[in-house]
Structures are given as structure tokens and as C-alpha cells.
Amino acid sequence: MDKNKTSSNSNLEQVLQSGEFALTGELGPPKSADRNNILEKANYLKGYVDAANITDNQTAIARLSSIASGVICLEQGLEPVVQITTRDRNRLAIQSDVLGAAALGIKNILCLSGDHQSFGNHPAAKNVFDIDSVQLINMLYKMREQQQFECGDMIRNGKKGPVVEPKIFIGAAANPFAEPLDFRVMRLEKKINAGADFIQTQVIYNMERFSRWMEEVRERGLHKKVYILAGVTPLKSAKMAKYMKDNVSGISFTEDIVKRMEEAEDQKAEGRQIALEQIAELKKMEGVHGVHLMAIGGEKSVPGIAEEAGLLPRPDFNKQ
């Protein structure tokens, strides 16, 4: 985390370097070739977030590609964080895609292993997992910093060709709520050591546990080595809260959140209120450098939440 030199020139990297509290959003590509679906969502987010994550076959459901969606966002003036999972592609395909993404102007990539295909709509698919997410981080780091492919070859087209490496701002995920709990900060540190520049966390519905995790992060000094964006998703209903609590691994709820949602007259408003309170708390938390606002299917609500959370206007380094 060098505050004097940018590794990618991405807007997100520059926002974080400037010390501004960052705000990223999320955009899920459609299950069709519908370009308008992306344009519509991009227009809700554009100008209100520093960058938007573009999911890669999220929950193992085949969707319009994250790179293609990212390029459409770029054309709209919304900076993408392209997600790449190791579930669907091996090291050859991923490196090829990273070169392609970079050539198309993509500057942020989030490295994930990806949801297992058994959760999606092609459970009969063969998975790849040639490399894991930590190895993917390191592969991108080696490409950028050593101008080398995973195999050690230089990133150049022949001996006389120019070395043109992908300059990617490297993201990784961290889940403070998954088990083994004691290993979660170690795993974060492994990802940092492998070359991660920024981290997006699992959505927080247990601020107590998140704060404890951040304490461990600070004890190890990791908040000085990586930018941490805390995951926030506004709950839409008590039903959604209960479903996630009971069915999604790696998500933790405190009882009071479920209770608040159940007792609220207007559950959607309550969910939004909880998110706003979380953002206020996260803004004050040492070592948290921003919020990753994942309004699943609710991109429309992002500008309003950003406004009310006091996160507007967003700086735009691409224009300066």
C-alpha cells in the first residue's frame, strides 16, 4: 500500500490513496445478452460510487461475462471492479482474460475462488480450481510487478516485443464471520502477502464480530498494508434476514438485527436504516477505508443511501 505511487491508475486506487472514505457498489450481469440491463444498473451507480464490482457467474449461475459487462460500464463512465473466480477457468484462461481485460481498460480485479457449482444452475458442470484465490492474487501480482506469467515467461510478444504487463489494482475477499474464526485474520494476511491491494469483506450483520476482527487486523498492523472495504447490504425484509441467517454459510447475524427487522412496520425502511447506522459506525472504525455497498437487485437505492450516509459527492480522479 504505497501512498506515493499508483500501481494501476484506477479511480478506486486513487480514492483510497487520497485517504477519502471509499464507496464501491455491486452490479450483477444479467442472465441474458441484454446490454440494456447493464446500462440501466450502471446509470444508477455512476457518479455515486468510486467503482462497481461486476460479479463473475455469481452463485455459479451462467451470466453475461464480467469482463464484457465491465467494458460496458467503462463506456458509461462507471469504473468496474471485475471479479474473477478460479472455479470456471484455469491459469491459462485467467491470464489470457486478465491481459484482455487490461487491454480493454479494466484496472481493478477482485480475486475469488467462487461459489461451488453445486449451488448454481449447472450443477453437472466440471469445476476447475486449478489455482485457489490466494494463488490468483499472487499470479496477478507477479504479472504486474515482475512482468511474468505464472510459468515465469516474460509478458512480451516475442524477444523483441515490448513488455506490456497488466497494471491491475488487486482485490481480494475476506470473511470475518466464517470458520475457523481464529484463522480468518491469518488468511487475510496470507492474501496481503500474496499481493492483495484492497479487501472487500463479507456483508456485516454482526458488527460485534466485525469489530473484534478489525481489532485483530490492527494488532497485526494489516490495516496499514491493505485497504479494507467493509461489506454492507441493506436488508429488504425480515424474511430475507431469516433466510440468510439460516441458510447462507459464512454470514453471521446478531439477534437484535433480526428482531429489529421483524418488529419494524416498514421492514425495507428499517433495513436501510440499519445499513446507514452500520456505515456511520464503519466510517469511525480505525483501519476501515471504505464501504462496499452490495445492494443486491437494488442498485436504484444506492444514490439515496450514499447521500444520506454523507458519502457524496464522490471524488473523480479519472476526470482530474
Place this chain on the structure above:
Amino acid sequence: MIVSEQKPFQQIFDFVKDYNNILVMGCGTCMTVCMAGGENEAGVLSKQLKLAARQENRNIEIEELTLTRQCDREFFDEDATEKINRAEMVLSLGCGVGVQYIVELFPDVIVRPGVNTKFFGANISQGLWSERCAGCGECVLDEYEGICPIARCAKSLMNGPCGGSSHGMCEIDPENTECGGQLIYDRFKRLNKLDKLMEYKPAKNWSTARDGGPRRVAREDMMFDEEKENN
């Protein structure tokens, strides 16, 4: 050992539809131990097939034969050769290796598989087997204190468990499948070696696994001279 499961009876019965003279071949090693295709299973299956055929007013001849191993030439003795050659179809209850080996030794014989070959695993309790080895060709168990991340993690993650680890179980099957990453963590903790888990494990060389193409092991020190020349 290799663990298999007998195919559904209807599928096996469909295999014998066009044949009246069948040899059901059990295998005396792995398939016996995992109770998918040993002598007992060959006996029971033969009776079931006869009964089912009779219900369709067909009389089928079934012979039974269980070899110590179907994957080793030395067990295919004269008696076995005679029985195999006499049959219109061999229903092998050996693993996938057995089926193919019979075909190699008897190129004119029709062979059908009676079991689905599953994995390399261990017997955990009566009637329960579980996968332990993925046969990757380059063992890493020394690096993980005896628990394989490749075979025991649904995603073969080598640098620790993903976010889908909950209460020690894997999110793809929280009732039955343990999280391999958690098992590795617990083991390192028990041995007081947690700091070792911080080591970065680089991308694995899969060329020694099935990815490198069909594999073979050649031991010249074990070969007869003429085989060395052919090798």
C-alpha cells in the same frame, strides 16, 4: 482402497437384456471390502437377474466367478479363461480398472460394468466410506500434516478454507462433509504449528495428475529383460 457402489439394478438388468449366457465376475480385493462386488454380491446379483428374467419369461444362464483381483493378469487362470470365453457377456463387478482389463485380455468378449467406481477412500464405520486421496501423483501430505486439501476440500483450496466453512462442515454438504481446511487448521493447532499455516502454497503442478494425460508407472528394476526392451 478403491470404493465403488453397485449400479442400480434396473440399469444392470438392461445390460443383460440381449444376452442369455452371462458371467457375473466379482473381484476379491477392493470391491469385496467395500461390499460392492465381491463373491457375496456376485451371488446375490446373479439370483436377482435370474429372477427378474424369469418374470419376463426368459431363462438366462448365469455363471459366477470371483477372482482375487481383476486388475492382475496372474489371477486369470485356465478356469477363468474358459468361463470368460464361454460367456456371451461378462458383467464385471470389478472397478473401472477390472472392466477394462478384462477387455484388454479378451478382446472379443463383451464386458459391462456392474458398479460405479467412486474414489480412493477409507472405511469410516460400518457401511460408510469416505474419500481421502485424489491420486494427484505428487503427494503433499507432508506439507499438510496428513490431511489432503486436494481430496478433502470441494474446491481443492491449498491456502486455507473459504468463506463457506461453517461449524467444521463444508457448505456444499453441511450434513455430511467436513471442511478440509478446518481439519487442517485443527491438526496444525493440535501440533502447535499454526504459524506454518501462514506459508504461501504456490500453484500446484497438475501435470502429475490426470491432467497430464493417462499415467503409468514404469519400474525398470522390477522388469524382466525383454520387457525393458519393449518399454
